[in-house]
Structure formats: structure tokens, C-alpha cells
Amino acid sequence: METTAFPTVRTPSGDLPADAPDWNPQRPSAMPHHRYQPAHTRVALPLTDDRTWPSRRLHQAPLWVPVDLRDGNQALAEPMDTERKRRMFDLMTTMGYKEIEVGYPSASRTDFDFVRHLAYSGAVPDDVTVSVFTAARRDLIDRTVASVEGLDRVVVHLYTATAPTWRDVVLGRSRTELHTLILDAATHLMRRAEERPGADIRFEFSPEVFNLTEPDFVLEVCDSLTELWDASPDRPVIHNLPATVEIATPNVYADQIEYMDRHLARRESVILSVHPHNDRGTGVACAELAVLAGAQRVEGCLFGNGERTGNVDLVTLALNLYAQGVNPMIDFSDIDVVREVVEYCNRLPVHPRHPYVGDLVHTAFSGTHQDAIAKGLARHARTAAELGVPAGRAPWAVPYLPIDPADIGRTYEEVIRINSQSGKGGMAHLLRTHHGLDLPQGMRPDFSRTVQQVTDATGQELTHKELWELFRSTYTAPAQDGPRTLESWATEETDPGEHTFTCTLRADGEARSCVGYGNGPLSALTDALRTAGISVDILDFSEHSTATATTATGTGTGTGTGPGSPAVAYAECRVDGTTRWGAGRDTSVLTASVHAVMAAVNRAGRA
Numbered sequence: 001m002e003t004t005a006f007p008t009v010r011t012p013s014g015d016l017p018a019d020a021p022d023w024n025p026q027r028p029s030a031m032p033h034h035r036y037q038p039a040h041t042r043v044a045l046p047l048t049d050d051r052t053w054p055s056r057r058l059h060q061a062p063l064w065v066p067v068d069l070r071d072g073n074q075a076l077a078e079p080m081d082t083e084r085k086r087r088m089f090d091l092m093t094t095m096g097y098k099e100i101e102v103g104y105p106s107a108s109r110t111d112f113d114f115v116r117h118l119a120y121s122g123a124v125p126d127d128v129t130v131s132v133f134t135a136a137r138r139d140l141i142d143r144t145v146a147s148v149e150g151l152d153r154v155v156v157h158l159y160t161a162t163a164p165t166w167r168d169v170v171l172g173r174s175r176t177e178l179h180t181l182i183l184d185a186a187t188h189l190m191r192r193a194e195e196r197p198g199a200d201i202r203f204e205f206s207p208e209v210f211n212l213t214e215p216d217f218v219l220e221v222c223d224s225l226t227e228l229w230d231a232s233p234d235r236p237v238i239h240n241l242p243a244t245v246e247i248a249t250p251n252v253y254a255d256q257i258e259y260m261d262r263h264l265a266r267r268e269s270v271i272l273s274v275h276p277h278n279d280r281g282t283g284v285a286c287a288e289l290a291v292l293a294g295a296q297r298v299e300g301c302l303f304g305n306g307e308r309t310g311n312v313d314l315v316t317l318a319l320n321l322y323a324q325g326v327n328p329m330i331d332f333s334d335i336d337v338v339r340e341v342v343e344y345c346n347r348l349p350v351h352p353r354h355p356y357v358g359d360l361v362h363t364a365f366s367g368t369h370q371d372a373i374a375k376g377l378a379r380h381a382r383t384a385a386e387l388g389v390p391a392g393r394a395p396w397a398v399p400y401l402p403i404d405p406a407d408i409g410r411t412y413e414e415v416i417r418i419n420s421q422s423g424k425g426g427m428a429h430l431l432r433t434h435h436g437l438d439l440p441q442g443m444r445p446d447f448s449r450t451v452q453q454v455t456d457a458t459g460q461e462l463t464h465k466e467l468w469e470l471f472r473s474t475y476t477a478p479a480q481d482g483p484r485t486l487e488s489w490a491t492e493e494t495d496p497g498e499h500t501f502t503c504t505l506r507a508d509g510e511a512r513s514c515v516g517y518g519n520g521p522l523s524a525l526t527d528a529l530r531t532a533g534i535s536v537d538i539l540d541f542s543e544h545s546t547a548t549a550t551t552a553t554g555t556g557t558g559t560g561t562g563p564g565s566p567a568v569a570y571a572e573c574r575v576d577g578t579t580r581w582g583a584g585r586d587t588s589v590l591t592a593s594v595h596a597v598m599a600a601v602n603r604a605g606r607a
């Protein structure tokens, strides 16, 4: 039977017609998708068409709370010990995080001990608040409060799952019974905190699996806690609304958050927090839309560690803001150090394609991207010069690079890398930035073909050093190692505009003396070659000092650039009917020029 690839008929709005079969009889699926329900049928959300988040913009960073030491840690095969936790904690305070969830002290001796370590080691800066996490059970709350003895500023974060499936399957309680359990635990916590009058202990509540909980139940529970804990604008309660398991498109979460933002009681006394996970791969989008929808605080992990597919990635979120010109309030100026510490503590690698930090994310291999980036970097350098500001302060508008890699401590060396997908723009950029060569436009496609032959044959990447070596062996070496070499030579300007070129030419094993005349040294050279039966027309010629071929960004690490650097000459010559490029490199411009012509002569001879 014939099957069609896209058989389902949809209405103009994109919806399935009411009578559409739940599977296509012509193309039955091997996978039983009908077992799953869309999220919006599971959570009836009153907010419908007057939502405001879609037209809002992100103007400032939310409060960030890294939960790596608790949520991230509980997802590790080898949870962190005190040494690793401390390293990550110090990293976070250095980066500028002001509230850090440090553990689940009642979960394990290790977690408890780390909180004790923070309490007596003086590791918590004066402007940093630690948060500790506990389930809504009296025994666990007691142990949690015991752990924070000696800490002056603490958030105790209480959680209980509230979604129907969890109520039924895990907790075995009705809505009313669960509400009572939460209020009992919250009261117990409050009493315990009251026993420590000198300490600033605040409260956070998470209705775990908020995103699958009936909104009216969340409101009922959260509002009762706001009242119980007597929240006020100067002592706000944190209501943290997790997408514990991400199950819907980000707009659904945004609607849920906007609904809570509008309906939570004593709103000015509540910090509305979100805690997205990344099961559908849209944790970052959920967090961003949630902030548009009214969230003031975001919990997540560095580089997205965490249960299953991870917590939302706080680094991506912050740098997404940065790329929009918003101060993320966190320091990522040396992102590789951040990654090293996080990889060490988690014992998990960060993917090479991970946003902003991955090894490959500031790199272009492909030709047209390289061409655009090289042009963009050159334009950027000119703009900075025109504005009279350092390149690192000039406005950024380089194609394919959302942010300047240098801002986060990455180098330009990694931006353009050469393989068989690369083109002339990329290799010209590398030769310029690393070796001070400004290849003439006409020569670039010629060298690009040579590069392509090598990369196609090997399937490998070429480093900038290998690129230079290929350039050298292709264009400059033939002047010395070809069949026609100048054993000695001299030029003289006999009268203004009249030059003589005298040389000993070794051609095909025989040495002979030649003399030529012309209006410049090179025309005299070609005349001398003519006397030896070699016809040479110079079609294109240019030269420059490697000091003047400055790097596009002003940050190049090229060898041979700077005062006293060699000159490079490029000559395209028609030699006995065959056209070839040659190049020469020498501290003398004249010598470089003569070598460029002789290299072209020999390359044509080989052809």
C-alpha cells in the first residue's frame, strides 16, 4: 500500500479536525504516542488570552540562586565531599552569586558536615546568604535547623510535591491532607527558627511539580504559608514554582507563572521564584519566559547539571542576557576557569557544543562563516580605531559571533579553524592574524585550492602553523629549491628610472651569467631571464611589511609582526604561457620581490 509522508489533514489554524483519527491508518506508528497526554489537558489554566508576558522584554537580571550543591549534587554518581563543595562554593561567591543553596543537610552526613563547615570556617561572605533544603517532615526539619547553628543569614527551603499523581502515588494524601501536612511542617519550622532569635532565618517553599499541579491548589497552599510566616516586604517569603519535570512548551510554563504572579496574595511580600528542569531541552526558554511573566528569582545549576537532563543552566541564562546588553550581575570574564572548577567538582564533562563555554562554540570551520567573521573582525578593528577605544570596548557586531569571545576570556585563535569545509576568507584571516601575511585577493582562491587538496586528502584540520608551512612550501620555497635558481644577483640604478639586473642563473643544472635592463629592478630581472630563454610577464605584484598586516582584532599573536619584521612580496607571473603565483619573504623588500618572481617561474616550470 502507498504511504504518504505528511498525511494528516489540519485546519488552517494548524489544529487537527475534531474527527481526526489519533493515528494515521495509512502509516501506523511503531511507537504508542497515544499513551501520553498533552500538558494543557492535565493542568487547566484559567489565564487565556490576556497574558502580558509575550510583549515584555528582559531589562535586568533576576536574582540568581545556584542549586548545584543540592539539586546538582543529588544527581551525581559520586556526590561532592566537603573539599569539592567548598571549591564550588568559593567559585560561586567569587563570581558574584549572593544566595547559594548549599545542601540537603538532613540527607547525609556529608551534606550536614558541609553546612557545619560553612558555619565555623567563616567561608560565607557578609553579603551572601546560604540556603538549606528540607522535606516537610519534622525529623528532617530538626536536623536542618541544627545544621545552620552559627550561620547569621539562612534561607530554609521547605518542599513537598503537590501534583495529583504525586499526591496519589507517593504521598497517599488528598489535597486537604497534604495542605495540613505542609502547614504542620511550616509551623514546626517557624517555631524552630524562633528558638534562634539572633539569626536571620527566612523561608522558602516549593510546591514540587508545580507545573503539573492545579493552580488553585498552589495558590491555596502558598497563600496560607505567606500568612503563617507573616511575610512582609522587608521579610518576604520565597515561593519557588518548579518545573520539576519539564512537560510542556515554555509558553505553558510562562502562563502558569503569570497566573501566579497575578493571583498570589500579599504579592509585594513574596519573591516569586522559578526552578526549571530541562527534560524537553527547553529549560532555558522556560526560565526566560517565566521571568517575562513575573518571576523575580531563578534557581538553576552551572552548565545545567542536575536531575535527569539537568536543571536550567544559569550560565546560559546570564550570558543570554549579556548578549542583549543586560548586565547579568555575575562575572564570567574567565569562563574556562568556571568550567574547570565545575567539571572537577561534578566529575562530569561539559559538552563541546555547550552554549558559550563549549570548546567549539566560538569556532567556525565553514568557509562562508569564516569569510563573514574575518570581515566582521576587520570591521570591528576599524570601528574601534575610529572611535578611539580599545577593541574590547567597541560595540560588537560580528556575524556568527553573538558575543565577543574575549569578553569571557576566550581567544581569537579558536574562532577560525581550517578543514575541508573552509574557504579562502578563513585561511587568509589565519595567515594575517598569526603570520602577518595579507594575501592579495587574486592569490586567495589559488591558495585555497591547495589547502582544500590537503584537507580533503587527510580529512584533518590544519593548524595555523601547518597553514603557514603549506604556504611556505607552495609559494616561497620554489625560489630556492626549483630547477631555476639565482646563485648570485645584484641590481643597480644606472640612471633615474634605468635599472640593470646582473645574475648567475642556474637553470636545469647549468649556470650562466645574464644581464637585463628595465625601468625597475623587476623588469630588469625579467629581461635577464628573457636572455636565458625564459619569458616572464608580471601580471600582479604587491608587497608589504609583516608589521603592517596587523591582526584584524588588534589581538593577534602572529609571529614576525612588529618593527624589524620581514617583508613579503607576492607576484603573479605568466611564464612561457603558464600563469602562477609566487611569494618571497625577506628582511629586504627587493630580495623578497626577486624571490617571489623566481618562485612563480619555478612553479610554472613544474606545471
Ligand SMILES: CC(=O)SCCNC(=O)CCNC(=O)[C@H](O)C(C)(C)COP(=O)(O)OP(=O)(O)OC[C@H]1O[C@@H](n2cnc3c(N)ncnc32)[C@H](O)[C@@H]1OP(=O)(O)O
Binding pocket: 071, 074, 104, 106, 107, 108, 134, 135, 136, 137, 140, 159, 160, 161, 170, 171, 208, 244
Ligand atoms: C525534586 C527534588 O529534587 S526533591 C529532593 C530530592 N532529594 C533527595 O531525595 C536527596 C536526599 N534525600 C535523602 O537522602 C533521603 O530521601 C532522606 C534522608 C531525605 C529521607 O530518607 P528516608 O527517610 O529513608 O525516606 P525516603 O527517601 O524513602 O522518603 C520517602 C518518604 O518521605 C515522604 N516524602 C517524600 N517527600 C516528602 C516531602 N517533600 N515532604 C514530606 N514527606 C515527603 C514519602 O511520602 C515517603 O513517606 P512514606 O515512607 O510514608 O511512604
Ligand SMILES: CC(C)C(=O)C(=O)O
Binding pocket: 071, 159, 206, 207, 208, 209, 240, 242, 243, 244, 245, 275, 277
Ligand atoms: C525545588 C525542588 C523541590 C526541586 O528541586 C524541584 O522541584 O525540581
Ligand SMILES: [Mg+2]
Binding pocket: 071, 242, 244, 275, 277, 307, 311
Ligand atoms: Mg530540582
